Amino acid sequence: MGVQAWSPDLIVVDLPRELEGHSNELQTVVDTLRQRNICDVVVDFSNTDIVGSPTLSRLLELRRVLRESEHKLVLCSVTPAAKAVFTIALLDKLFDFAEDVPAALTRLQRRERGPSPRSHAGHPTCRATPTGEVTNCDPPALPFLHSP
Numbered sequence: 196m197g198v199q200a201w202s203p204d205l206i207v208v209d210l211p212r213e214l215e216g217h218s219n220e221l222q223t224v225v226d227t228l229r230q231r232n233i234c235d236v237v238v239d240f241s242n243t244d245i246v247g248s249p250t251l252s253r254l255l256e257l258r259r260v261l262r263e264s265e266h267k268l269v270l271c272s273v274t275p276a277a278k279a280v281f282t283i284a285l286l287d288k289l290f291d292f293a294e295d296v297p298a299a300l301t302r303l304q305r306r307e308r309g310p311s312p313r314s315h316a317g318h319p320t321c322r323a324t325p326t327g328e329v330t331n332c333d334p335p336a337l338p339f340l341h342s343p
Contacts, residue, residue: 198224204234205303207296210243221253225260233264237299241272246280258289267291269299 197209208224228236236257240246254270261268271293273281281287293299 198227202234205237205300206234207237207239209239209241212242212244221250221257225253225257228257228260233261233266235267235303236261236269237293237296237303238268238270239272239296240270240274240277241295244274244276246277251280251284251286254290255286267303269293269302271295271299 199207199209201207206224208221210221224236228234238254238257254268258268269291272295273292278287278292281290291302293302
């Protein structure tokens with residue numbers, strides 16, 4: 196497993212093919228993030244085919260630590276077999292997935308810029324304020340939707 200600091204605000208973790216013997220290394224990433232200034236994290240699954248419960252547990256812990264500090268976690272290059280494990284465990288909705296590392300970086304950059312205002316379907320008069328509140332909408336405003 197390789198951990199690369201791409202910037203002070205981003206690290207990329209390259210997972211090895213044999214993940215289950217390396218779940219302690221993922222724990223080391225979690226511990227390191229707790230000790231230093233926390234940043235966004237991209238976890239690259241391009242070398243990994245199988246994901247087991249120890250890895251899922253570490254990823255959930257990593258997600259929790261990052262969310263507490265308002266930072267993001269993106270999983271990328273997840274094979275269909277590995278994605279199936281997330282789906283079966285009902286975790287696929289908790290994690291943000293990207294096609295590859297460049298797509299993950301793009302997703303993180305979009306989040307830094309904030310959400311882009313969008314009208315609600317069927318309500319072209321709806322507008323989003325800079326704080327994300329939807330105004331001028333009839334019927335009453337729905338929660339503001341963020342760009343994926």
